[in-house]
Amino acid sequence: MKILVTGGAGFIGSNVADGFIRKGHKVVIIDNLSTGLKSNVNRKARFYEVDIRSAVIDKIFEKTKPDILCHHAAQIDVRKSTDDPIFDADVNVIGSLNLLNACVRHKVKKVIFASTGGAIYGEQDYFPADENHPANPLSPYGVTKLTIEKYLHFYRETYGIDFVSLRYANVYGPRQNPYGEAGVVAIFAERLLTDKKAVINGDGTQTRDFVFVDDVVESNLLALNYPKSDIFNIGTGIETDINSIFRLLRKITSSKQRETHVPPKPGEQQRSVLDCSKAERLLKWKPKNSLQKGMAQTVDFFQ
Structure with a gap:
């Protein structure tokens, strides 16, 4: 086609x-x-x-x-x-x-x-x-x-x-822009690898579904x-909070950076997670990559 x-x-x-x-x-x-x-x-x-x-x-x-x-x-x-x-x-x-x-x-x-x-x-x-x-x-x-x-x-x-x-x-992974507002995984990965300060908005308990x-x-x-x-x-149907994303990436990058929190962004959604059972049933799709595996590949890309 x-x-x-x-x-x-x-x-x-x-x-x-x-x-x-x-x-x-x-x-x-x-x-x-x-x-x-x-x-x-x-x-x-x-x-x-x-x-x-x-x-x-x-x-x-x-x-x-x-x-x-x-x-x-x-x-x-x-x-x-x-x-x-x-x-x-x-x-x-x-x-x-x-x-x-x-x-x-x-x-x-x-x-x-x-x-x-x-x-x-x-x-x-x-x-x-x-x-x-x-x-x-x-x-x-x-x-x-x-x-x-x-x-x-x-x-x-x-x-x-x-x-x-x-x-x-x-969505996260290789080629994600680490310099924009979107894409916390890319932003954290790039900053932890280059020893720049990575900041977490609010208390970091806000959740997202990372695919x-x-x-x-x-x-x-x-x-x-x-x-x-x-x-x-x-999506994956799994909620992961931003603190956990930071800690996982810190481990993968072997960074010693401590968590830094800043005031929350106004209007930021607190929780988001998707039920993808319809895609699995009709489209015959389901995610194959774990967060750990996907994060490791993302870090490899930015190194």
Whole structure:
């Protein structure tokens, strides 16, 4: 199959593109390199440095004729979305609609969408959250991801374009950006390895569901041939607090750094964990990498 991957120079998108190429698929990558790196782009992929909001998108679809759109390009900074929700919506909603309209015009069969678990559900009513959990996003970022899922349903009903929305938990692994706001694993790993101070927001008891990027790649591969349109949580179902992440990485890196706590970030979610039994049952997916194994591979990447 020919697959167009947006955000294919970024952390998750580039790993997914590599996975598609390993399976023999032809891959086209679109990325504006605002946060992605040209060095992440697989040499076997055809690369276009273009913003997803651009009018050029239609010409790329016309030229490359993809069978499937795998949409990972996004404004992913939750705090930036809060500071500038108009920019967030412009990239995430308007940009996605530009892609979806191109899908209609050029007869793309399916969209695989990189959605979000924690940010869509907000503060959870029950743990772990399944796909039927109320969607109460606490950030514009979460609102835009949920909005795109609703548009995907519209395009499915109106134009017959199937979709699989993958609601990722907290993805970590090689190529994660250690300098942004997101990605506590990458931030801690890089700082512990270079003996820079790693700080924990608040008391560190806030929990997340950490899923290794290789497992996320596998979910995208399985989504290619899934015969229906659907939404799946992609996580581990295991809550891990931030203090434990720091201590595990400190052990793996052999750092002697002591824990440093700073005031909590306003509006930060306290607990987040996903029920992924639906993906295991229908998509035949389940995570294979333990936290210890995934963290060790991540540290190896940053060394």
